[in-house]
Amino acid sequence: MIPKNHPRYKSLMVRESLAAAARSGLVSLEGLAAHGRGEAFDYLIGERTTASAAEAERLASRLILSAVRPVFSVNGNCAALAAEEIAVFQKRTGVAVEVNLFHRTEERMQQVADHLAAHGVEVLMGECERLVPLAHDRGLCLPEGIGSADLILVALEDGDRCEALRKMGRVVIAIDLNPLSRTARLATLPIIDELTRALPAITEACGTEMAGDLHTLAASIDNQKFLADALREMRERLA
């Protein structure tokens, strides 16, 4: 039991809920450790959406509205932290949702899909093929999902897949708290914010932003600016 007067009560409670998800197998044990890494970076941006991240979230909504086949690639941590937010986001944008796991087993693939479905998410299922050139099983995806998407939203993601997707010419939006990560550095648009704050912000902006030409819009984005903004916020916090 964590005493309620503990100064890090909220952060410890989220951690406990992810630990419970790990007990059930939804979240991998390595995913739990990765969550802790994210906690530290969130702490450094003040556990709030910065003005720069809010701007990135509005841009993300424009990209998503402009895409023909946008796909949200969801892993175990994502599903455990934000299944409800993903359902609302999908209802608003019609984005396809595909499960992609670092620690992949068929059982966990089904478990994550079931957890999402139980929260109202429509999950793309089918026969996976290795359409992303990676030695790792994260290279497996659905031909009608990530395989043919023009835009892929990734969150809490490892860097090499982001790199491979970019090399394939895809537009990648990455929600990632670490501005030094390869995912954030290589994404078309990095959103340096916590997932359950970022998703509702993107969903809301979809109500006011306008669609355009996806690749023209993508080419106009200065991802370095968003990284530099986040690094500056963190330096100030460490001052």
Place this chain on the structure above:
Amino acid sequence: MIPKNHPRYKSLMVRESLAAAARSGLVSLEGLAAHGRGEAFDYLIGERTTASAAEAERLASRLILSAVRPVFSVNGNCAALAAEEIAVFQKRTGVAVEVNLFHRTEERMQQVADHLAAHGVEVLMGECERLVPLAHDRGLCLPEGIGSADLILVALEDGDRCEALRKMGRVVIAIDLNPLSRTARLATLPIIDELTRALPAITEACGTEMAGDLHTLAASIDNQKFLADALREMRERLA
């Protein structure tokens, strides 16, 4: 399987070994998340012992040599990461080792003690009493251990116990990668370094440093300096 050419191979392998320790119950699931938090801060100091941390490690050895009843308070993460280093450190310094857990059950207390013993650590065991004024079970300790120690070494520790121990007039050395944590801010001497680098450095310095009067030495330590040094390193890394 993590591919060997993965750029974060080493960090991911340590994470996998802690995940294995979590499967066996040695490390708590929340401890795994806390490890990830530490990973982020280690990344920000460049995953190396800084000159400032090396100075703190030499000072730590002087404090330990000067103490009459030094006790190392070990938790699950500590034991899983550094049982061998703890054994070598204990042989050199004669420090008493006591198990103290955030997620305490009698079974886990025994499991952590057994793991340490299997690596050659002599573990203090006995009847615990609530001698540290905390609502939490971490207030439980041994009268002949932490209960009567003049110096307590803590690592990968939550802040409120450090605060309580300091209020009791004890000298506290904290090995903690987060210079903003309460543990680091409230310790007599914070060592902003990773545990398996810090312990061998302290052990080695015990061969050359001289003992003195514990409380005079403790009073001469400027803990703010070590925190400021670490924060500066991290800001540089984020520049």
